[in-house]
Amino acid sequence: MIDSLEAARALDDIEDVTRRVRRSQIYRLSSLMMILWGALVFVGNLVTYLTPSYADKAWLSVYVLGIAGSVVLGAAEKARSGGRSFDVRALLAFVMLFAFGFFVEAIGHFGPREMGAFWPIYFMLFYCLAGLWFGIAFTVFGLLVTALTLIGYVSIGAAFPLWMAFVNGGGLIVGGLWMRRG
Amino acid sequence: MDAAGLAELAELDEIIHQPLRLRIMAALNALPPGTGxxxxxxxxxxxATDGNLGAHIETLARAGYVTVDKAFVGKxxxxxxTLAAAGRAAFARHVAGLQEIIAGAAAKPPEP
Incomplete structure (x- = not known):
């Protein structure tokens, strides 16, 4: 027989473990997406730095492959955990995110350098927000990449895309690997 | 009926009640059915530690609450x-029992 204090402690324990499991599932899927986007963004920035005339084509490929890959990863993870295999909301969320980004880019008349800074900071905003619900790691990562992006934008000249390849692309890969470990 | 009476009535599962086994069951219960x-x-x-976890999983498996699958991934x-259907039901009963104890204590009139 146990008293109400012990019962409350047991229920707290259950809640704590449940929260950990849910967070670990979110980290698992996010880490895969971060590694995917990290690799693509790394290549996109590298192409922009080495052959600027191909930058547009490279970034279009990055976005198409990134969205398609994210939807496939999401579907695979859901199928693995017994959920629905295709979440149309995930696809629509990506489409809306990119649509809003392109809209801002158009009305702001951004040049290549501004775009190189805008997109990572824009996406890192969502990492910062996600951290408020799903774990502080997202927020720390978002703030760190944003700070490094701004430092590069202000202080690095022609090598800014190369800087972003490592800060944004490399950062996403390292962040994703770290989340997989955790 | 006082809190002690309610606690006796509450359906607590002795196998699940052990702290580490409770955490194992809670973790598995947080997943969709059939997922391990x-x-x-x-x-x-x-x-948990390796040995500790192994021993408690064995206890839960013997009770029919979990299933254990061993396979090779590469080498x-x-x-x-994975939580078995019987385990999921037992865990739900156990949680209900815990909630009953707390509700019973809250309903208990203050001592004079």
Whole structure:
């Protein structure tokens, strides 16, 4: 027989473990997406730095492959955990995110350098927000990449895309690997 | 009826009630039915040690609350633990029992 204090402690324990499991599932899927986007963004920035005339084509490929890959990863993870295999909301969320980004880019008349800074900071905003619900790691990562992006934008000249390849692309890969470990 | 009476009535499962087994069951219960957790992940999520976790999983498996699958992924052995239907039902009863105890204590009139 146990008293109400012990019962409350047991229920707290259950809640704590449940929260950990849910967070670990979110980290698992996010880490895969971060590694995917990290690799693509790394290549996109590298192409922009080495052959600027191909930058547009490279970034279009990055976005198409990134969205398609994210939807496939999401579907695979859901199928693995017994959920629905295709979440149309995930696809629509990506489409809306990119649509809003392109809209801002158009009305702001951004040049290549501004775009190189805008997109990572824009996406890192969502990492910062996600951290408020799903774990502080997202927020720390978002703030760190944003700070490094701004430092590069202000202080690095022609090598800014190369800087972003490592800060944004490399950062996403390292962040994703770290989340997989955790 | 006082709180002690309610606690006696509450359906607590002695197998699940052990703290580490409770954490194991809670972790597996948080997943969709039929989905398991690898031993290494379960160890991390529950904060258990290897030997400790193995022994408690065995107790739960003997009770029919979990199933244990051993397979090779590449050259590495991988053990996956999944909550059985009986385990899910027992865990739900156990949680209801705990909530009953707390509700009973809250309903108890203050001592004179």
């Amino acid at each position: 957790l690898e031993f290494v992940r379960l160890k991390k999520l529950t904060g 590495k052995p991988q053990t996956t633990v």
